[in-house]
Amino acid sequence: MAIRKIFENGDPCLRKTSKPVLLFDDRLHSLLDDMADTLYKANGVGLAAPQIGFLKRIVVIDILDGNGLIEMINPKILACSGEQTGPEGCLSVPGFQGTVTRPNSVTVLFQDRNGETRQMTGSELFARAVCHELDHLDGKLYIDIAKNLEAVQPEEEDK
DSSP: OOOOOOOOTTOGGGGSOOBOOOOOSHHHHHHHHHHHHHHHHTTOSEEEGGGGTOOBSEEEEOOSSSSOOEEEEEEEEEEEESOEEEEEOOTTSTTEEEEEEEOSEEEEEEEOTTSOEEEEEEETHHHHHHHHHHHHHTTOOGGGTOEEEEEOOGGGOOO
């Protein structure tokens, strides 16, 4: 397991569309482990593979609600409802925060590290994190839709 470098805004990798994962093997498991280590080291709540230079449809999320790390491979949002508007930041856009409107609830279909299909429904921070991370898989950053983007002190960032 290793801590990976997090690519920052301006790196072309962050603006590309990721490819589906087809092979569920030890290399994938190592990448997932590295993504978890990198996420926790950076004190984030989500990390997408493009943020560490892998154009694969993989995200890891831990909203620190006691449910632990969620690994999502080839995720797709099946349904969303409601609306929430609030502050959002990103490990790839350090030192900034903006106001973003996202769905308040999402249902997401994905595969786990072994290729088994899973489905989860969640709201509030979970929904925000899923939408934010899935945007990364399509080459989008939250700053593309944020209002009131402003610099923040590191201890104020909402990652």
